[in-house]
Amino acid sequence: xxxxxxxxxxxxxxxxxxxxxxxxxxxxxxxxxxxxxxxxxxxxxxxxxxxxxxxxxxxxxxxxxxxxxxxxxxxxxxxxxxxxxxxxxxxxxxxxxxxxxxxxxxxxxxxxxxxxxxxxxxxxxxxxxxxxxxxxxxxxxxxxxxxxxxxxxxxxxxxxxxxxxxxxxxxxxxxxxxxxxxxxxxxxxxxxxxxxxxxxxxxxxxxxxxxxxxxxxxxxxxxxxxxxxxxxxxxxxxxxxxxxxxxxx
Numbered sequence: 001x002x003x004x005x006x007x008x009x010x011x012x013x014x015x016x017x018x019x020x021x022x023x024x025x026x027x028x029x030x031x032x033x034x035x036x037x038x039x040x041x042x043x044x045x046x047x048x049x050x051x052x053x054x055x056x057x058x059x060x061x062x063x064x065x066x067x068x069x070x071x072x073x074x075x076x077x078x079x080x081x082x083x084x085x086x087x088x089x090x091x092x093x094x095x096x097x098x099x100x101x102x103x104x105x106x107x108x109x110x111x112x113x114x115x116x117x118x119x120x121x122x123x124x125x126x127x128x129x130x131x132x133x134x135x136x137x138x139x140x141x142x143x144x145x146x147x148x149x150x151x152x153x154x155x156x157x158x159x160x161x162x163x164x165x166x167x168x169x170x171x172x173x174x175x176x177x178x179x180x181x182x183x184x185x186x187x188x189x190x191x192x193x194x195x196x197x198x199x200x201x202x203x204x205x206x207x208x209x210x211x212x213x214x215x216x217x218x219x220x221x222x223x224x225x226x227x228x229x230x231x232x233x234x235x236x237x238x239x240x241x242x243x244x245x246x247x248x249x
Contacts, residue, residue, distance in 0.1 A: 002182035002192075003030040004121055007050035007080065009041035009067065010034070011059050015106070019054065022110045029117060038062030042070055049171065049179070050080045051124065052117050054104075057086040057095065068098040081120035083113070136164045139243050143218065148210030155202025158184050158195050159236070166240035176233055199232045218242060 006029050010016050016034055023029040033048055035041050038059040045053070057064035064084060071079060083102045084095035092103045101123060102116040140163045141151075149156050161184050166172050172180045181192035188195070206215070207229035218238065230238070 002186065003027055004052060004117060005029075005050045006031045006052050006054060006117065007041070007044070007048060008034045008054045009036070009038065009059060009064070010054060010056040010085065011036050012056075015056075018110065019113060022114060023117070029114075036060065038064065038067040041067055045071075045080070052120055053080040053082045054113075054117075055082050055084050055100070057084060057088075057091055065094070065098060068095065068100060072099045081124060083116045083120060085113075136167055136243055137161075140164055140167075140239065143239055143242065144206075146211070146214045147206050147218065148214065149202055149206040153198070153202045153205065154194075155198035155200070155205075158188070158198050159202060159239075161187060162199065162236050163239045163243060166236055167243040170237075170240065170244075173233060173237060176236070180236075196232065199236075203229055203232065203235050 006023060008016055008019065008031060010019070013036070020031045020034075023031060032050060033044060035044060036059065039062045041053070041055070041059075042062070055064045055067060059067070062070075064086075068082065068084070071082070081101045082099065083104055084091070084100035085104045085106055086092075086095070087106045089105055092105070095103055101120045104113045104116050137160055140160045143163075144156060144159060145151070149159075162180060165180065165183065172183070177192065177196070181195045184195045185192045
C-alpha cells in the first residue's frame with residue numbers, strides 16, 4: 001500500500017521538523033513538500049497532488065483562513081483533504097465551516113495529528129465507494145456492459161474505479177503506475193501490480209469475446225483490429241473522456 005502523500009504549509013520550521021519526523025515513522029506517510037506561505041501553497045497545489053494538506057492558520061501574507069476560502073472556490077477538480085492547525089481551540093469551528101476536513105490543536109500530542117490524517121484518509125476511501133460517485137460509476141458500468149466485459153472479473157471492478165477517478169482528474173494518468181494504480185490498490189486492499197494485471201486481463205477478454213461493434217462505436221479511430229487491443233492507458237483514457245463529455249452535455 002502506498003504512503004499517504006502530505007503537503008505541509010506551516011510557518012514554524014521547528015514544528016515542520018517535528019511533524020515530519022512523526023508522520024514519516026513506519027512509512028505510513030510521506031511529506032512531499034513544505035512551504036511557509038499561503039500563496040506559495042496555493043501555487044504549488046496547482047502542480048502537486050498530495051492526499052492531505054496540513055494547513056497552519058497562522059501563515060505570513062495569505063493566512064490559513066484565506067487559503068481555505070480560495071481552495072473552496074478553486075477550479076481544481078481534485079482537492080487534497082485539509083487538516084487545519086492552530087494553537088487556538090476557538091478556531092476549530094471556523095476552520096471546519098470554511099472547508100477543512102479536520103482540526104488539530106497544536107498543544108495536543110502529536111499522536112492526535114497522526115490520527116487526524118488517518119481519519120481524513122478513511123473519509124477519502126469511504127467517499128470513493130459511496131453515493132457521491134454513484135452516477136459516474138453507473139455510467140462506466142453501462143459502458144463496460146455495452147462492450148461485453150464480464151462483471152465477474154476483478155479487472156472490471158478496477159476499471160470502474162479507474163475510469164471514474166480519471167474522468168474527474170485526467171492528471172491521474174501521468175503516470176498511471178505511480179498514481180492511479182496505487183490509489184485503486186489502496187481501495188481494494190491489493191497491490192498496484194495486481195490492479196494493472198487485472199485491468200489488462202479484462203481488456204483482453206473484452207477484445208477477444210466482447211461486442212466489437214460496440215468497441216469500435218465507443219473508441220472510433222483510436223483502436224484498430226489489426227493493431228490489437230488497446231493498452232490499459234488507451235482504454236481508460238477513452239472511456240474517461242466519454243464520461244467527461246456526457247457530464248458536460
